Amino acid sequence: MRFDTVIRNGTVVTATDTSIADVGIVGDKISAIGAGLPVENAGRVIDAASHLVIPGGIDVHTHLDMPFGGTTSADDFETGTIAAAFGGTTTLIDFAIQYKGQTLRQAFDTWMLKAQSKAVTDYAFHCIITDLGSAQLEEMGQLVREGVTSFKLFMAYPGVFMLDDATIFKAMRQAAKHSGLICMHAENGGAIDVIVQQALAEGKRPAYAETCPQYLYLSLENMDAPGFEGAKYVFTPPLREKWHQEKLWQGLARDTLQVVSTDHCPFCFKEQKELGKDDFTKIPNGGPGIEHRLSLIYTGGVHGKRLSPNRFVEIVSTAPAKLFGLYPRKGTIAVGSDADLVIFDPNHEETISAKTHHMRVDYSMFEGIRTKGAPRTVLSRGRTVIDSGKFVGRPGSGQFLRRQTYSGV
Ligand code: URP
Ligand code: ZN
Helix, strand or coil: CCCCEEEEEEEEECCCCEEEEEEEEECCEEEEEECCCCCCCCCEEEECCCCEEEECEEEEEECCCCEECCEECCCCHHHHHHHHHHCCEEEEEEEEECCCCCCHHHHHHHHHHHHHCCCCCEEEEEEECCCCCHHHHHHHHHHHHCCCCEEEEECCCCCCCECCHHHHHHHHHHHHHCCCEEEEECCCCCCCHHHHHHHHHCCCCCCCCEECHHHHHCCHHHHHCCCCHHHHHCCCCCCCCCHHHHHHHHHHHHCCCCEECCCECCCCCCCCHHHHCCCHHHCCCCECCCCCHHHHHHHHHHHCCCCCHHHHHHHHHHHHHHHCCCCCCCCCCCCCCECCEEEEEEEEEEECCCCCCCCCCCCCCCCCCEEEEEEEEEEECCEEEEECCEECCCCCCCCECCCCCCCCC
16 A cells, blocks of 8 residues: 555554554545554655654634724634644634624635635634524524534623524524534523533533633733733633632543633734723733644643543544534544644643744733643644644645534534
């Protein structure tokens, strides 16, 4: 058998298994996994000895090129996916926003145009619903059939994104009818204890939950930074007291939380965050995080002895893929899966800094934090996009992913 690429001698880590093996790639798919794959005729051989080979990370919560708060998030689909690739993330699910008066299709078309010629890795969309008349209700089913299988609803941002309870209820019922998934920004949810208790008694777990690296590493103390510096940490949901961090790590370890995404919503400190210098309500809320998700979770999780390497892979790649209808094409290392692969050095140490990161934003939320464990080489559908820490990809080569409906994690 002739392979286009063979990744040799790495420690292949999936959500369930760990083994020393070679991974053979033909075209954009993984075509063999095993010891001693033939390399004589291979187009490229990558030596991964003493490295982990993990499935490409999947970030299911990003806001690229998003108009918000009187400005636009600073990374577009080119700079955002490049930064994501540097950090080992090869698939992201961004949000197509339906503005009031628009159809859901207009939202989808607008975000496809933003992404198509720019993304260097694959992408999909959730649809943010802000206005749900009968026409849009019908469109929900159409979008599900076209691979936009999840819908984001907000219980925050009155006058912008917030929906009333009746609309939320209608959207939930329609999503259920079409096997779509609702992603809820649930900051002020009403008490539904009776229903929750009933569901739990029936052995049902009606909800899945995500967290983001900022909630694991930062706390309210960051907002006390001198001068206007605290604006760097204005995002929603807001930061909490420090003791929450360990509870969240425990949630990840015990599967109370299933997914780590980033909610990457970058605004530069100069000129963008500064819009709120004289009036805090004008600070565009959001923070940059797309690049360091894997490194931060590996550092605090695996080196911090809170997570096994397999659980690390599960929360950054496999569970997001399962939850959002991308598994087993994405989210694992298996014959027939896309060759989205990260060659990850578990001992590579770095200090996060805006001076060295690749996101198009002039500060880092994680400035000065030491990480141990970093992606070195990253493949997206068999194409190398990051080669020993250097970008070698091509804008426009990322593809839109038509997702399946949700089938549990
Ligand atoms: O602060 C954030 N997260 N801004 C982006 C919009 C949202 O709430 O997801
Ligand atoms: Zn968000």
